[in-house]
Amino acid sequence: MKVRVIRIQNLNSLRGELMELRLDAPPLEGAGVFLICGPTGSGKSTLLDAMTLALYGRAARYGAAQPTEMMSRHTAESLAEVEFEAGGRQLRATWRLRRARGRADGNLQNAKRQLADVETGEVLAERADEVSRWVEELTGLDLARFLKSVLLAQGDFAAFLKAKPAERADLLERVTGTAIYSDLSRLAHEICGEKAAEVQGEKVRLGALECWSDEERQQREQMLAGQLESLNQAEKAAEKAQAAWREATQLREAREQWLRRSEQREVRRRERVEMDATLARLSEEHRAAGRGMEEAELAYAEREPIWQEAAQVEERLAEMERQLRREREDFRQSKAEEQQVRQQASLEESRLKEVQALAAKGADWLAAHAGDAALDGRIKAARIALKAWREADAEERELQRRRVEGEESAEKIAQLEEECGRLQAAQEELQSQRQRAIQAAAAAAEKVVAQRELVARARAVASYEEVRETLQDGEPCPLCGAEEHPFCTAEGAPEQRQLETALQLLKRWEVEDAKTRRADAESLQALARGETALTAVRHQRDEAKKQRAKSRPPEAEAMQAAAEAVRRCALAFSTALEGRSDGETAWSDLAVADHALEESDARARAYAEQRQRAAERQTELAQRSGVVTVFQEKLVRLSQRLKDIEEQGRQRAQRVTEQEARRRALLGEATLAEDRETHRCRRQQARDTAEKAAQQLQRTQNQRQSVESALHQLTEQMAELEQKLADRPVVTIEDERAAEAAAKVAARQVQELAQQLGALRREVEADGERRARAKAARESLDGAEAELRRWDRLRELIGSADGAKFSRFAQSLTLKQLIRLANDHLRTLAPRYRLKAQEGADLDLSIVDLYQAAVERPMESLSGGESFLASLALALGLSELASRHHPIESLFIDEGFGTLDGETLEIAITALENLRSRGKMIGLISHVEPLRERLRAQVRVLREGGGESRIEVAG
Incomplete structure (x- = not known):
């Protein structure tokens, strides 16, 4: 691991x-x-x-x-x-x-x-x-x-080294896992006791078995043989009675069977006679059915050419029907298309009529307002004139404003009586106003000239009306060359009157403009006089300044003179303003003319819009007229196509009628499939009838043969029964019942004897079983005693109640192996020492000092470091011992290395490092x-x- x-x-x-x-x-x-x-x-x-x-x-x-x-x-x-x-x-x-x-x-x-x-x-x-x-x-x-073996703790091995032999046994058992030897020792002791108990139990079971003596068993066997002989005799008597009963029953049943067979034979004979008559009738029907089938086959063969011709007729009819359906579908689609075209044509005609009505209404309106056609040019000329007058009016108003400013300047000049310095500014302002007034007057003069030119053009336009009155339909216009004159009527009288009014106002405006010009000239003259007076005032003021030092009265006179000059200038301005008031009336008349021009402009725009709509309607009329014409032409073509289709349909229907007449002549009212099916059914029916007749004839013949066979079989069975009953007594039902009763009595006797025999046999068998169990019990007792002797010997060798006997022996062997493995490591860790198990002492250790002539010393004589090295050697040896079947490659040691000096620590570490060569x-x-x-x-x-x-x- x-x-x-x-x-x-x-x-x-x-x-x-x-x-x-x-x-x-x-x-x-x-x-x-x-x-x-x-x-x-x-x-x-x-x-x-x-x-x-x-x-x-x-x-x-x-x-x-x-x-x-x-x-x-x-x-x-x-x-x-x-x-x-x-x-x-x-x-x-x-x-x-x-x-x-x-x-x-x-x-x-x-x-x-x-x-x-x-x-x-x-x-x-x-x-x-x-x-x-x-x-x-x-x-x-x-x-x-x-x-x-993997985790080694130092404390456990220090305790192992210093423990007493009994404690060391427990420690070694826990460390090496040798507890199984203590278990084996205890188990040997316990099993020996169990075996002794088993031997005692076998003896008790053997004593509980009671068997017969040999004399009792022989007597029971003799009784069993006598009962068996009696049973055999009773069984034979019962078998004879049973045979007699069976024979009586068989004779009675045979007699009854013969009577039933006789009746059945008579019935079969009558059936045979009836079947002979039926066979004759069915043979005739079979021959008739054969003739009918031949006739049906012949009729079916004769219809085959008719069906071929009828099939051709039906194919032609089907093709005609398909063509008729296509023509009907074509007719329906053409009819629908015609209806759709008619609806579209009607809709287009309605729209055409609406557009025509609108066009007529627009033409009427244009005719009623023909005079408005010339308003556009006259309005443009009038607008140009009005624009010029407005510009002149604006300049005039600017001039008036400047005049007001001049009056204000005059008032300021009047105030120069108290402040002479302001007079200079007023004088400069008057000069400036004068210059602007001169420029405004010049601009007004130019605009009057422009307005005169505009009025001249308006008059020229008005002269067109005189030419328009001379126009004739079909003759070219002397001005534009057109031969159509849609606006030659004199319906524009109101607009003409408005234009004349505007011209009159323009004339009045020119008159008033002349007056204004004169007033402006007078104003300019007054301004010049005021300027002269101002110059005089300035001169007087300067003179007054010169004389101020000499005397005060001359200065007062100069100031009075200046004031008088200012008043004269203001009077001149007032005169100019009074002359300008006459032009205000002309301006109010001009506003009326402006309003009239606006109305004329609105009417001209309305006329232009109506004229534009009229042109659009004429275009739409032309388009819709073309559409209606297209629809009408399409309707004509569709109507002709419908007529052609109807004619083709009538011709094809005639041909269909002819083909249907031919098909009826061939097949009547039935279809080809129905006629073919009818004759096929007739032929099949004739075949079925002939086949059924043949089958029925065959069945009847088979039945006749079966009846004949049954008669033969019944005759044979009756002969056998007659032979069986020959020379045999007639057995009645009473005879059979008596035989049955005797058989039952004999059977009861057999049953009673069998029960007695079975009870006696079971007693003998039970004694045999007891004898067998006793034998097995004796054999088991012998085996248990032998097993007890074996376990008793094992108990003497390893067994003990506390398990110590065998455990100590195994632990001594394990300790020797452990010491050998530990000494291998101790040679490297501490070459001076070797571990050794003490001779004649259980699990006691000693240390051999090789440096002291291999003297043995107790473990307690080792120092702390030496004890650690010995413990480490034991730990490593134990690890190898525990992993002898599964290699351990990882080892973790939780040891007290602090007890070692530097040199010893180096030796221990080197020894541990050398274990790497072993893969650890x-x-x-x-x-x-x-x-x-x-x-x-x-x-x-x-x-x-x-x-x-x-x-x-x-x-």
Whole structure:
């Protein structure tokens, strides 16, 4: 067995994530000897407990106690798993413990165990007892032997060395597993007692058997022979009476049978006469049926040509029917198509009429509003004129605004009486306004010229109306050359009147514009005068400033003169504004003209829309007219096709009628299949009739032959019965009953004698059985006494009530073997010493000091280090002894290496390392510092906070 991997989770102080210790991977794999080290209580021994948990479900240190206490506190799951090699297989043993619901405060569940093949993944066992059994079978080690061959504890062997012989026997028995010898010793003692009890029991059973004496048995046998002879005689008499009864019964039954056969023969004779008559009638019917069958066959053969012709007729009729169906389907589809086309044509005609109605209504409307056609050009010209007037009006309003600003400036100039400095600003403002007024007047003049041109064009457009009145249908227009004049009527009188009103307003506007221009000119003149006055005021102000120093009155006069000049300028502005008021009336009339133009524009748009719709309707009319024409042409073609189909149908129906007449002439009203079936049935019926007649004739002939045979048989039977009854008395029923009674009496006598004989025979047989049992009992007693003597001898050799006799003998042999194996290791560990069993003492050990002339010394004379080496040699020897049938390749020693000095420790370690050549890997559990320095391959159990530890591998 070789341990490869150990996995631990939440066992004692090894708490937290799953910890894995791989002994099959560097640095431990090639070390030979490695150290398991760590502080006291850190969890070193927990590694060993995990191995026994996984393999045997028990913790090494807990003994028979439950291992559940090994679960780390405040955890919900624990795991111990070992991968090992045994029997050429790599196996994995798992022990797992969980709490309910995966909570740390849950109840503990039953531990789960499993054994699986690592390479194939096959689960070999899952029940706890099965896992232990598999492990024992594969490794050859139960838990006790595992603890003494794989896990070696130093304390056990120190006790072994220092124990007394009786205590050493118990220790050796537990260590080597030799308890079986004590059991054998006790068992030999117990079985010897049991054998003695068996001998006494056999004697009691033999004494309980009572057998007859030889004289009594001979007398009983003679009585049995006499009874047997009487029984034989009675049986013979009974057989004679039984034979007489049987003979009487047979004679009576034979007489009765002869009478029954006679009656049956008469019945058969009458049946034979009747059957002869029936045979004659059936023969005639058979001949008639034959003639009918021949006639039916002939009639069937004569119908065959008719059926061939009828088949051809029906084929032609079927083809005509298929053609008729196709033509009907074609007619139906054409009819449906015609109906659909008619519906579509009707729908298109309805839509055409609707479009025509709409087109007529649109034409009427266009005719009624023909005058609106020319509104578009006149409206455009009027709009251009109105736009120009509006622009002029806007400029005029700007000029008015500027005039208002001029008045405000005049007021400001008036205020220059108190503030001469403001007069300069007012004067500059007036100049600026004057310049703008001049520019506005020029722009207004230009716009009036433009409006005059527009009015001239409007007049030219109006002159078109005079030309339109001279147009005639069919003659070209002198302006556009068109021969159609849809808008030559004078229906546009209202629009003409509106245009004339606009023109009149335009004329008035021109007059008012002239007035405005004159007023503007006067305003400009007034502005010039005001500017002159302002210049004078400035001059007077300057003069006043010059004279201010000389006298105050001249300055007052200058200020008064300036004020007068300002008033004159304001008066000039007022005159200009009064002239402009006359133009306001013209502007109100212009608003009326603008409203009239908007109405004309709306009517022109309506006319254009109606004209567009009329054109669209004309296009739609042309399209729908074409569609209706197409539908009408299609209807004509469909109608002609329907007529053709109807004509073809009438012709084909005539041909069908002719063929059906021919078929009726051939077959009548029946179809070909019906006529063929009718004649076939007639022929078959004739055949069946002939066959039935032949069968009935044959049956009757067979029955006639059977009757004849029965008559012959009855005659023979009657002859035999007559021969049997010849020369025999007539036996009545009373004779038969008397014979029966005599036979029954004889049978009762035989039965009584047989019962007496059976009782006597059973007594003799019972005595024989008792004699046989007594013989067997004597033989059994002899055998039991011989067995008792053998077990008594064995008890004398090895047996004892406490089992010590044979156990001591076996343990002495085992101890000698153990000492031999231990001395092999002691030669390396301590060459000075050898272990030896003391002669003449049970299980007592001594030490041989080779350095002191091989003197024997008691074990107590060894020092602590020497005792440890001797104990280690015994431990290694015991491991070999326990694993003699199953090699142990992994060894874990929990020894006290602290008792050794440096040199001895080096020798011990070297000796353990040499075991590597035997294929062993040894793990030492110790916290001795020199070992940590000596062994580089280490498994360190490091203590962390909170009572937890972790595993670290170092190489």
